[in-house]
Amino acid sequence: xxxxxxxxxxxxxxxxxxxxxxxxxxxxxxxxxxxxxxxxxxxxxxxxxxxxxxxxxxxxxxxxxxxxxxxxxxxxxxxxxxxxxxxxxxxxxxxxxxxxxxxxxxxxxxxxxxxxxxxxxxxxxxxxxxxxxxxxxxxxxxxxxxxxxxxxxxxxxxxxxxxxxxxxxxxxxxxxxxxxxxxxxxxxxxxxxxxxxxxxxxxxxxxxxxxxxxxxxxxxxxxxxxxxxxxxxxxxxxxxxxxxxxxxxxxxxxxxxxxxxxxxxxxxxxxxxxxxxxxxxxxxxxxxxxxxxxx
Amino acid sequence: xxxxxxxxxxxxxxxxxxxxxxxxxxxxxxxxxxxxxxxxxxxxxxxxxxxxxxxxxxxxxxxxxxxxxxxxxxxxxxxxxxxxxxxxxxxxxxxxxxxxxxxxxxxxxxxxxxxxxxxxxxxxxxxxxxxxxxxxxxxxxxxxxxxxxxxxxxxxxxxxxxxxxxxxxxxxxxxxxxxxxxxxxxxxxxxxxxxxxxxxxxxxxxxxxxxxxxxxxxxxxxxxxxxxxxxxxxxxxxxxxxxxxxxxxxxxxxxxxxxxxxxxxxxxxxxxxxxxxxxxxxxxxxxxxxxxxxxxxxxxxxxxxxxxxxxxxxxxxxxx
Numbered sequence: 235x236x237x238x239x240x241x242x243x244x245x246x247x248x249x250x251x252x253x254x255x256x257x258x259x260x261x262x263x264x265x266x267x268x269x270x271x272x273x274x275x276x277x278x279x280x281x282x283x284x285x286x287x288x289x290x291x292x293x294x295x296x297x298x299x300x301x302x303x304x305x306x307x308x309x310x311x312x313x314x315x316x317x318x319x320x321x322x323x324x325x326x327x328x329x330x331x332x333x334x335x336x337x338x339x340x341x342x343x344x345x346x347x348x349x350x351x352x353x354x355x356x357x358x359x360x361x362x363x364x365x366x367x368x369x370x371x372x373x374x375x376x377x378x379x380x381x382x383x384x385x386x387x388x389x390x391x392x393x394x395x396x397x398x399x400x401x402x403x404x405x406x407x408x409x410x411x412x413x414x415x416x417x418x419x420x421x422x423x424x425x426x427x428x429x430x431x432x433x434x435x436x437x438x439x440x441x442x443x444x445x446x447x448x449x450x451x452x453x454x455x456x457x458x459x460x461x462x463x464x465x466x467x468x469x470x471x472x473x474x475x476x477x478x479x480x481x482x483x484x485x486x487x488x489x490x491x492x493x494x495x496x497x498x499x500x501x502x503x504x505x506x507x508x509x510x511x512x513x514x515x516x517x518x519x520x521x522x523x524x525x526x527x528x529x
Numbered sequence: 530x531x532x533x534x535x536x537x538x539x540x541x542x543x544x545x546x547x548x549x550x551x552x553x554x555x556x557x558x559x560x561x562x563x564x565x566x567x568x569x570x571x572x573x574x575x576x577x578x579x580x581x582x583x584x585x586x587x588x589x590x591x592x593x594x595x596x597x598x599x600x601x602x603x604x605x606x607x608x609x610x611x612x613x614x615x616x617x618x619x620x621x622x623x624x625x626x627x628x629x630x631x632x633x634x635x636x637x638x639x640x641x642x643x644x645x646x647x648x649x650x651x652x653x654x655x656x657x658x659x660x661x662x663x664x665x666x667x668x669x670x671x672x673x674x675x676x677x678x679x680x681x682x683x684x685x686x687x688x689x690x691x692x693x694x695x696x697x698x699x700x701x702x703x704x705x706x707x708x709x710x711x712x713x714x715x716x717x718x719x720x721x722x723x724x725x726x727x728x729x730x731x732x733x734x735x736x737x738x739x740x741x742x743x744x745x746x747x748x749x750x751x752x753x754x755x756x757x758x759x760x761x762x763x764x765x766x767x768x769x770x771x772x773x774x775x776x777x778x779x780x781x782x783x784x785x786x787x788x789x790x791x792x793x794x795x796x797x798x799x800x801x802x803x804x805x806x807x808x809x810x811x812x813x814x815x816x817x818x819x820x821x822x823x824x825x826x827x828x829x830x831x832x833x834x835x836x837x838x839x840x841x842x843x844x845x846x847x848x849x
Contacts, residue, residue, distance in 0.1 A: 359581045
């Protein structure tokens with residue numbers, strides 16, 4: 235059906251496009267500012283009042299030299315990657331197991347067990363009792379405190395179970411006829427059919443662990459060598475307690491470049507994620523929709 | 530009752546004896562399954578149910594050396610101390626203020642954004658704006674708060690802009706008591722508006738196209754179509770999201786505020802969760818902090834249960 239363009243419609247569309255461009259600008263500008271400021275001349279940067287859209291005066295990479303030599307950042311980068319791998323591994327295995335067990339219709343007390351698990355979504359001990367528990371378990375100042383708590387969560391189990399319940403029983407039965415055991419059925423038959431749900435759970439778990447600084451703040455009081463990336467970024471950006479001193483750089487260079495180094499730290503820690511994310515965007519969209527259907 | 534043998538050795542109608550027989554048989558047949566189940570239950574027991582038992586600390590003068598069984602019981606003393614203490618007023622005020630302000634700004638924003646985006650027919654433009662708007666969501670809380678601090682300190686980009694508009698001095702806006710809460714909420718807006726719109730865009734794409742054709746037949750313009758087709762079409766999603774959000778409105782999380790606040794703005798920034806963190810972890814007053822946390826948990830659970838009840842009444846399905 236042909237649609238006649240009225241003046242009011244054109245006006246509306248213009249306003250709409252301008253508004254959307256504005257929102258896009260606001261979302262992107264701070265990120266762009268950080269990238270450009272990190273390679274700007276520090277003295278000119280210090281006297282600039284607005285956003286930086288291009289390298290000021292000249293391209294200056296000294297801040298990156300300083301940050302490259304800041305060992306703590308790179309150690310914590312490695313820690314975070316390790317934590318994500320282990321935490322995601324645990325989450326993947328145990329969420330699959332939980333989803334599988336609780337989707338078995340012949341399981342005794344299935345609903346009872348489901349209620350025991352779901353109740354934790356409604357009510358929990360909270361920060362301090364959990365902290366005391368982790369201490370009593372001897373996990374304080376160990377990597378276990380970062381990767382073990384929170385590896386199973388009710389929401390993930392629920393979406394996994396729902397997705398597994400949707401698989402026709404015949405597939406499982408025919409595999410059983412061929413002599414397949416419980417484990418084989420779970421890994422080879424059921425899980426491959428829930429790939430999307432699994433991928434979505436992994437993705438959200440990985441993002442949450444990447445962002446997590448609270449567990450390190452709570453559970454790693456003295457072992458700064460075990461800090462995840464976000465804790466070191468917190469020292470650089472929030473508490474200003476990072477010490478970049480090293481043999482190669484002079485102390486006064488460091489103080490001149492302090493702001494640029496902060497920006498460079500943001501760039502090296504955030505840009506990789508922002509570059510990968512457009513390619514996995516569709517999983518996030520799927521994830522949000524699965525979540526909404528479930529709730 | 531006479532028991533009856535079924536295929537595979539199970540019995541039917543054998544009362545308790547039959548039941549135990551069946552359960553035992555089932556466990557023997559499906560060892561792996563029950564082993565898995567016990568692992569999962571063990572996890573939830575340790576990491577969720579033991580801390581619930583730990584809530585007893587709220588009624589104790591807890592000392593880590595003596596443990597829960599050995600510590601002195603003090604009844605409601607910790608609660609009385611909190612409610613008669615100097616901070617209770619500001620903590621509740623800040624928690625409610627920040628929670629409500631966040632709801633008022635950040636609930637409608639993604640809906641409006643989704644509607645604005647929905648009016649665009651040009652696919653590439655739409656896609657680019659979408660991708661760009663999700664980007665801030667992938668910036669970690671620490672970096673996002675670091676940016677906020679950097680932009681709002683004296684001489685920062687936002688402080689300068691505000692100073693320019695007010696014709697005044699560029700000041701540290703975070704420590705300005707009138708601005709902290711708004712900065713916190715706008716920071717959430719920046720990170721959440723694009724991401725929050727995904728669900729509404731999904732709902733918008735599900736609105737029946739024939740309804741638009743029918744409305745056009747009846748001579749409805751674009752505005753009328755939005756009002757009478759689009760908005761009613763996504764109303765179920767809006768209501769559901771609103772109720773879900775109401776359930777957590779007073780559970781203002783500690784993580785971002787811990788990054789943004791400092792003693793200079795505790796007066797407007799300190800919320801219950803950050804207070805629990807300071808009291809418990811920094812000052813190691815476990816009894817008091819557990820009591821305050823329990824109070825917050827109870828409010829949270831009441832909110833969640835009542836919002837769930839409303840959801841059930843309206844849509845027939847709840848979360849639990």
